[in-house]
Amino acid sequence: MDPARPFPWLDRGAVARALAVVADREGDDAEVYCERLAVVALAEGEGTPALEVRAEQGFAVRLGRGDRSFLASRDELTTAAFADALRQVARVQPRALPEPELAAPPILVEMDLVERMRGFVRAVHAALRQRHVAFPLRLALRCERREVAVVGPRLAPDPECEVSFAVRAELPWGRHGLLAPDLDATTADRLAAALATRFRAREAPPLAASSARVLVLGPAAAAVLVHEAIGHALEADLMPADGRLARGTVLAPPNLSVLDDPQSAPAPLRRQADDEGTPVLRRFLLREGVVDQPLADRRRAARASDLLPGAGWRGSRHFPPLPRLRHLEVLAGETSEADLVSGPDVVYAPLADRGLLDSAQGTFELGLPLAWQLRDGSRTGLCGPLRLRAPLASLLDRLEAIGSERETTGGYCAKAGQRLATWATVPALRLAGVDLWTP
Amino acid sequence: MSREPRGKGTSGRRPPPPRGAQSEDPREVVAALTAAGLANAEVYTKRGRARRVELRGDELVFATAGEQGWAVRAGDRHGAFFRVGSGASLPLDGWPEPVAPPLLLPERQPVPAFSPPLDLDAPLIGESEASALLAGVARELDRELPGARLVAAAIDDGASSSALRNGNGIEVSWRGRVASLWLEAHYAPGGRQSGGFGTHLYTAAREARRLAPLALARRLADRLAVAAAPRRTWSLTTGEVVLDPAVGTAVLAALVPLFVGPQAERRRAGLVDADGLLAARALSVIEDGRLPGGLLASAVDGEGVPTRRSLLLDRGRALSPLLDFRAARERPGSPSSGCMRRFGFRDLPSLGPTHLYVVADEERTVASLLAEVRAGAYLLELTSGVVADPLHDRLELVARGFELQAGRAVSPLPEVRVTGSLRQFLRGVVAVGRDLAFLPLGGMIGTPTLLVDGLALAAD
Numbered sequence: 001m002d003p004a005r006p007f008p009w010l011d012r013g014a015v016a017r018a019l020a021v022v023a024d025r026e027g028d029d030a031e032v033y034c035e036r037l038a039v040v041a042l043a044e045g046e047g048t049p050a051l052e053v054r055a056e057q058g059f060a061v062r063l064g065r066g067d068r069s070f071l072a073s074r075d076e077l078t079t080a081a082f083a084d085a086l087r088q089v090a091r092v093q094p095r096a097l098p099e100p101e102l103a104a105p106p107i108l109v110e111m112d113l114v115e116r117m118r119g120f121v122r123a124v125h126a127a128l129r130q131r132h133v134a135f136p137l138r139l140a141l142r143c144e145r146r147e148v149a150v151v152g153p154r155l156a157p158d159p160e161c162e163v164s165f166a167v168r169a170e171l172p173w174g175r176h177g178l179l180a181p182d183l184d185a186t187t188a189d190r191l192a193a194a195l196a197t198r199f200r201a202r203e204a205p206p207l208a209a210s211s212a213r214v215l216v217l218g219p220a221a222a223a224v225l226v227h228e229a230i231g232h233a234l235e236a237d238l239m240p241a242d243g244r245l246a247r248g249t250v251l252a253p254p255n256l257s258v259l260d261d262p263q264s265a266p267a268p269l270r271r272q273a274d275d276e277g278t279p280v281l282r283r284f285l286l287r288e289g290v291v292d293q294p295l296a297d298r299r300r301a302a303r304a305s306d307l308l309p310g311a312g313w314r315g316s317r318h319f320p321p322l323p324r325l326r327h328l329e330v331l332a333g334e335t336s337e338a339d340l341v342s343g344p345d346v347v348y349a350p351l352a353d354r355g356l357l358d359s360a361q362g363t364f365e366l367g368l369p370l371a372w373q374l375r376d377g378s379r380t381g382l383c384g385p386l387r388l389r390a391p392l393a394s395l396l397d398r399l400e401a402i403g404s405e406r407e408t409t410g411g412y413c414a415k416a417g418q419r420l421a422t423w424a425t426v427p428a429l430r431l432a433g434v435d436l437w438t439p
Numbered sequence: 440m441s442r443e444p445r446g447k448g449t450s451g452r453r454p455p456p457p458r459g460a461q462s463e464d465p466r467e468v469v470a471a472l473t474a475a476g477l478a479n480a481e482v483y484t485k486r487g488r489a490r491r492v493e494l495r496g497d498e499l500v501f502a503t504a505g506e507q508g509w510a511v512r513a514g515d516r517h518g519a520f521f522r523v524g525s526g527a528s529l530p531l532d533g534w535p536e537p538v539a540p541p542l543l544l545p546e547r548q549p550v551p552a553f554s555p556p557l558d559l560d561a562p563l564i565g566e567s568e569a570s571a572l573l574a575g576v577a578r579e580l581d582r583e584l585p586g587a588r589l590v591a592a593a594i595d596d597g598a599s600s601s602a603l604r605n606g607n608g609i610e611v612s613w614r615g616r617v618a619s620l621w622l623e624a625h626y627a628p629g630g631r632q633s634g635g636f637g638t639h640l641y642t643a644a645r646e647a648r649r650l651a652p653l654a655l656a657r658r659l660a661d662r663l664a665v666a667a668a669p670r671r672t673w674s675l676t677t678g679e680v681v682l683d684p685a686v687g688t689a690v691l692a693a694l695v696p697l698f699v700g701p702q703a704e705r706r707r708a709g710l711v712d713a714d715g716l717l718a719a720r721a722l723s724v725i726e727d728g729r730l731p732g733g734l735l736a737s738a739v740d741g742e743g744v745p746t747r748r749s750l751l752l753d754r755g756r757a758l759s760p761l762l763d764f765r766a767a768r769e770r771p772g773s774p775s776s777g778c779m780r781r782f783g784f785r786d787l788p789s790l791g792p793t794h795l796y797v798v799a800d801e802e803r804t805v806a807s808l809l810a811e812v813r814a815g816a817y818l819l820e821l822t823s824g825v826v827a828d829p830l831h832d833r834l835e836l837v838a839r840g841f842e843l844q845a846g847r848a849v850s851p852l853p854e855v856r857v858t859g860s861l862r863q864f865l866r867g868v869v870a871v872g873r874d875l876a877f878l879p880l881g882g883m884i885g886t887p888t889l890l891v892d893g894l895a896l897a898a899d
Binding site: 042048049050051052053054055056057058067068069070071072073074075076081084085088106111114237299318319320 | 459495496497498499500501502503504505506507508512514518519520521522523524525526527530535536537538539540541542543785787
């Protein structure tokens with residue numbers, strides 16, 4: 001696969017003409033989604049086999065008409081399969097259906113990645129030794145390259161390519177994972193730092209009981225909070241029907257602005273169009289604390305005049321797109337790192353391992369695997385797992401300050417069982433008066 | 440960094456395939472792997488069709504997926520790889536260099552006679568059938584409990600055929616046909632727009648068209664009616680609990696690690712008493728990969744190893760856990776079973792049950808179990824996950840149901856927490872019913888209604 005020019009052999013005009021025969025009524029919404037995937041995965045230690053190589057390709061044809069959608073997907077990119085899928089979604093069998101030539105070449109997999117992965121593993125172990133820690137550790141790495149081409153009856157954006165690297169560390173006391181745009185020295189060092197901290201926290205005492213604490217979430221933890229508590233709440237298919245989160249609703253303090261902008265993600269992961277072929281937006285979910293533009297796919301945008309499409313994403317060609325976050329951004333604030341952690345009794349949590357929003361009850365829960373206790377900016381000790389649980393509205397009201405420095409982190413979101421890589425560029429957040437408890 | 444075939448192959452007679460050559464014949468692929476020095480080889484192919492009908496709010500989505508792909512596990516004495524691709528054609532060259540550890544594949548064994556289910560050829564549910572099923576559930580639900588509505592649903596109906604060949608002489612094929620249904624319902628008394636109560640139901644059948652809208656609607660309505668009942672404070676330090684199969688299967692699913700895998704004995708060691716008993720004599724558990732009528736029944740598992748019936752718990756006494764052939768090799772005298780499942784061509788085989796169930800008592804009706812309860816609860820539906828911790832001997836779950844007094848339901852319990860010792864739960868199974876029911880919980884897990892004594896119950 002050539003990341004610079006994916007799908008050079010695909011006659012998008014011919015595919016569009018064929019699709020137009022099926023999507024022939026006013027108001028019809030249709031697209032053909034083609035994808036080619038190359039995966040190389042390497043795991044240390046036991047477990048067979050340690051090396052996985054995957055190359056697969058396929059497509060999906062989708063027709064939306066009225067309140068119904070019809071999807072036909074296949075695990076091949078061939079002329080016959082495409083014609084069969086078109087006939088399957090067509091509501092009336094056309095007399096003549098163009099059959100564009102689809103002759104996908106084999107997918108080339110970069111086996112050089114195996115040696116790069118081995119080098120990354122060595123770098124992580126070396127970085128751990130530099131931190132004077134040693135513990136049983138198994139690393140599993142995965143590189144995924146995805147080429148996507150979306151063709152509509154009238155719109156066909158340029159095909160695109162995404163490349164991401166996932167690392168999973170298996171430890172005796174749990175797991176730690178990260179998603180990165182590259183397996184470089186910075187990523188290795190960042191992973192080693194997180195693992196070393198987890199190692200030191202494995203027998204840390206619980207946080208002393210008290211309420212109304214000052215909690216500072218590091219960028220990685222803040223990303224989970226914002227993704228789960230704000231991002232999901234403002235996906236058009238999950239928003240409550242009673243208008244509680246309608247545009248113009250004040251959801252957070254005025255110093256918080258949250259965006260989704262797939263075009264500004266790290267370079268190997270940027271997208272110009274979503275998985276429906278609609279150009280993406282630099283979309284303010286919250287503008288100065290006020291709900292502005294929720295995430296919507298084309299179907300939901302068509303039914304609500306105040307929604308804009310461009311956020312329809314798929315976990316796989318076998319599922320229709322859903323409104324989802326791809327690259328979350330929180331605009332930087334003005335508070336320095338020193339000022340964020342100032343105060344006599346501050347809890348600093350660099351990581352979050354889970355976040356859960358209960359839309360029906362309006363409550364949010366965040367799991368923090370470890371935290372530092374600080375006094376006047378200096379670390380006084382490490383404590384074990386914590387939980388934060390609060391009504392969402394009151395939690396956001398506790399946002400006291402936003403950091404001035406942002407970091408980019410990645411992770412997987414599994415909304416509706418569809419796993420999707422998602423990114424966040426977020427600063428640290430300071431929350432005052434929160435209740436923390438030990439699970 | 441790919442393994443190319445040696446000059447003349449191991450036989451000295453077979454020329455290497457041309458670069459980029461492909462084949463749809465697994466025998467050719469195994470031969471090509473052998474010629475490349477990768478005689479430890481397995482080729483798996485799968486082809487399937489699935490229909491999914493999803494209700495999302497006011498929108499219906501009809502999706503038909505054609506699945507076709509292959510997976511090769513292969514290696515030499517030093518290492519192995521797992522290579523996966525879509526489509527019907529497999530490569531004959533360009534194999535990756537194997538990476539340690541090496542691969543152990545099963546040897547060919549005689550496969551006992553097996554009669555595949557007769558209904559594997561039933562067509563997938565059609566669009567109008569699926570719409571009618573969901574509309575029927577919605578209509579009956581509103582009739583059973585006015586104001587209750589179906590808010591989300593998903594029907595998955597699929598059929599597949601798989602074939603496997605390995606370098607040790609295994610050459611098998613099998614077919615599958617399973618449907619599942621997910622329903623989510625909501626009820627807001629007084630027609631309120633927000634708040635209210637929700638429930639869900641997940642079930643499986645050979646074909647989606649066999650699922651009965653009225654029965655499904657009644658179950659949803661019963662659960663919502665209980666959920667909407669007024670909450671009250673109530674507790675029993677030690678009570679009797681009757682578990683509907685919907686709850687019992689979830690508890691058994693949480694206990695699977697005590698019966699499956701080479702670590703099972705270590706996990707349950709702290710729960711076994713001096714007489715070697717793990718549970719009450721009323722409890723027996725079986726795993727059966729070829730269960731007659733079982734939705735996942737097959738002659739062989741995902742590695743081509745014959746499946747069989749394994750008694751894992753015999754009237755309270757734990758027997759050898761479910762082991763694959765690799766683990767059984769490490770323990771002379773331990774039986775192995777074909778228990779490595781493959782979910783799709785992209786997935787490695789993994790150890791797990793196919794049909795794991797509590798043996799029913801054909802003499803006991805549910806009514807007779809309820810009649811035995813002096814004071815306790817009848818639990819119909821879980822509202823939380825099950826915590827079953829053998830290390831700390833702890834069992835905890837939250838459910839909905841009815842308070843029972845002298846064998847009769849006296850009032851609904853919208854939320855009741857059941858806590859206790861896991862050991863006490865296992866030994867406290869007084870009786871089991873005859874209504875064995877299976878649910879899809881990572882394999883088909885089955886229990887009849889269970890009567891359990893000695894657990895703490897609290898509602899507030």
